[in-house]
Ligand code: SF4
């Protein structure tokens with residue numbers, strides 16, 4: 001599975017349900033859950049859409065993740081990718097949407 005949804009943070013807004021290209025996420029009692037975890041291909045669309053940072057994306061061994069997770073907190077145009085590393089340390093990468101994809 002590429003993602004994990006934290007029910008404590010989820011507010012049941014359905015954004016992840018609507019954005020998942022594989023229709024893999026569903027709501028039950030106003031909480032999102034992964035219905036087909038094996039089919040997730042890790043596009044991170046749901047991670048970016050979640051307004052509560054409730055979806056963690058697992059960083060695989062192929063990119064040195066080794067059990068690290070990442071979620072997004074957004075404020076306006078600013079996206080903060082918060083990485084919780086396997087060794088207990090944290091890292092934050094800030095991206096301004098206005099500057100994204102500029103070459
Ligand atoms: S990472 Fe992509 S494919 Fe996987 S559940 Fe989220 S939106 Fe769907």
Ligand code: SF4
Pocket residue numbers: 005009010011012013014015016017031032049050051052053054055
């Ligand atoms: S986008 Fe986030 S808060 Fe909204 S339903 Fe999905 S997990 Fe819950």
